[in-house]
Amino acid sequence: MAESKVTEKSTTSKGGDKESTSVKLKKELGLHNAVAIIVGVIVGSGIFVSPKGVLLEAGSVGTSLIIWGLCGLISLIGALCYAELGTCILKSGSDYAYIMESFGHLPAFLYLWVALIIIMPTGNAITALTFANYIIQPLFPDCEAPTIAVTLLAALCISK
Numbered sequence: 001m002a003e004s005k006v007t008e009k010s011t012t013s014k015g016g017d018k019e020s021t022s023v024k025l026k027k028e029l030g031l032h033n034a035v036a037i038i039v040g041v042i043v044g045s046g047i048f049v050s051p052k053g054v055l056l057e058a059g060s061v062g063t064s065l066i067i068w069g070l071c072g073l074i075s076l077i078g079a080l081c082y083a084e085l086g087t088c089i090l091k092s093g094s095d096y097a098y099i100m101e102s103f104g105h106l107p108a109f110l111y112l113w114v115a116l117i118i119i120m121p122t123g124n125a126i127t128a129l130t131f132a133n134y135i136i137q138p139l140f141p142d143c144e145a146p147t148i149a150v151t152l153l154a155a156l157c158i159s160k
Helices: 031-043 049-059 062-086 094-103 105-139 147-159
Strands: 006-012 018-025
Touching: 031 062, 049 062, 094 105, 105 147
Parallel strands: none
Antiparallel strands: 006 018
C-alpha cells in the first residue's frame, strides 16, 4: 500500500492547555501511485468482462490477441493525448478544464452535467456489478448466479 505522510498540528489556549489536535495528510502523489491510478483508469474493469466476448466473436486465440493489441494501441494514443493536454493546460479540473479551455463554458458545463448524471453512475454500476458477479459466481458453479444476489451485493458495494 501507499505510504502517507501525516503531520500533527496542535492548538493551545491562553492557559497553555491543549484544546485539540488535528491530523492532516500531505497532498502528495508519488510516481508509483500516479502510474497505478492512470493504469486503473485506462484499463478499468472492462479487462475482466470482455475477454470472453472478444474470444467468442474473434473465433481464435490469435485473432483475439491481435484485437487486444490493437485496442491497447488505441488506448495508448488516448493516454498520450491526455498527457499532452495535461502539459499544455495547467488548470486543474481534467476533462472540464480541457473542454472549457478549448470550446468554452457551455460545452464544458454540459459535459460536466452529462458526466455527473450519466457517465459516472453508469461506470460505477458496471464496475460494482462485475465485482459482485465475480464474488457470487463461485458459490453457484453449476448454474448462473441469482440476479437478486448480484444486484444486492453491487448495491452494497456502491453504498459503502
